[in-house]
Amino acid sequence: MTADSPGADSSIVEVTGGAAGVAASYAALLALAAVFDEAAGQMRGWAAEGARTLLDPELLASALLSPGTFAEAEAAVLVATTGPDGVGVESLGWEVDAQALRLLVGVLEAADAGAAEAVAAVEHQVGRTVGWTLGATAPAALPAAALVAGRIALTVPDLPARAAPLVETWLTEHPQEVEHLVAGGGGFLEGLWDGLTPGAPGGPLGLPLDLADAGAAAGLLARLYPGRPARTTLLPGVRVESSTTAPRSVADLVDHARQLSELSGPDHPELNGTLALQTLTGPGGDTRHVLLLPGTDDMTTLPWTEDGDVRDMGTNLRLVGGLDNSYADGVLDALAQAGVG
Structure with missing residues (x-):
């Protein structure tokens, strides 16, 4: 954790959208409605003013003259207020347009939800088909797979260490593929378990796995990683270029997060898990806090390779599975240490 308290003026903004940026368009449509x-309400007010004008005593008195x-x-x-093109009639059209926009957003959101559920x-x-195939063929394929794995381990003993950075780079550059893999994870584990006893559906001992979604699968896999308590340590000597300047745009915030993320690169694993809390004081004495949380430091962590890193696959799985995790605990501890209520 790094802590800074620059007194520079700043403008704090809220960022929405992102990967699900279509939601921002829906919000814009609802705002337009x-x-x-x-x-329409203003037009109805003008129509009411027209009605009052028709009954104005001075106008009525002029009828005699x-x-x-x-x-x-x-x-x-009458034409201006209740005529075919009057404000009273036009207000109904604007109301209809507003309701039509809301209906459109509702239909699109329902279509999105239906498409997401179908996918x-x-x-x-x-995932279930692939898992079942692997489980059903495991008795025949396992000896050959073990033989191949042993041969590789003897001829290329450092293959896991050499492959890990390549795998992590691919995962980082293809987040959409990772999303599909995670989505099929529940089905894969179901099929793998059921395939172990292909003649008796329901898995070994007739105990089926029920992993209907990625969250359930992630929660199950997360239990392979031992839970560890968080330890939050202040790093007063650690700084990046943006640590002492107030953000003035979304680009500044993103660049600050990039600089912070680079602290925990492959060459500096000792800084994995670093986050920053920047405290800003406005011209009126009001205080704002900006919490910068870089993403995963190690995306290739397996249960038997887990170390002291907090931003790894174990934490990711616990997050997706809706479980408590050390990273969230550490963030809350950092806020408490900085005196943020």
Whole structure:
């Protein structure tokens, strides 16, 4: 954790959207519907003002002196307020447009949800098929696989260490593929378990796994990683270029996060888990805090290779599975140490 308290003026903004950026478009449509509602309300106010004008005592009194112009004035007000193109009728059109926008957003959101559920179901079934195939063929394939693995271990003993950076780079550059793999994880584990006894569906001892989604699968896999208590340590000598400057744009925030992430690169594993809390004081004396949390330091962590890193696959699985994790505990501890309520 790094702590800074620059007194520079700054503007704190909220960032939304991101990978699910379509949600921002939906929000914009709903905001436009609210503007239409407001415009319709203003038009209805103008129509009511027109009705009051028709009953104005002075206008009514002028009918005795100039019946013709009185009739023209009354007709003009009626056309402007209740005529086919009057504000009263137009307000209904704006209201209809507002309701249509809300209906459109509802339909699109429902379609998105349905498409997501359909894709998730397909990915779950694909994962289950692959898992069942591996489980069913394990008795025949396991000896050959063990022989090949042993040969590789003898001829290329450092293969895991050499392959790990390449795998991590691929995972980082193809997040959409990782999402599909995670989505099919529950089905894969179900199929693998069930495939161990292909003649008796339900898995060994008739105890089936029920991993309907990625969260359940992640929660199961997370239990392979031992839980460890968080330890939060202040690093007063650690700084990046943006540590002493207040962010003035979203680009500044992203660049600050990038600089912080580079502290825990492959050449500096001792700084894995570093986060920053930047405290800003505005011109009026108001205080704001910016918490910068870099992403995963090690995406290739297996249960038997787990070390002291807190931002690894074990933590990722616990997050996806909705379980408590040391990283979240450490973040809360860092906030408490800095006196943030």
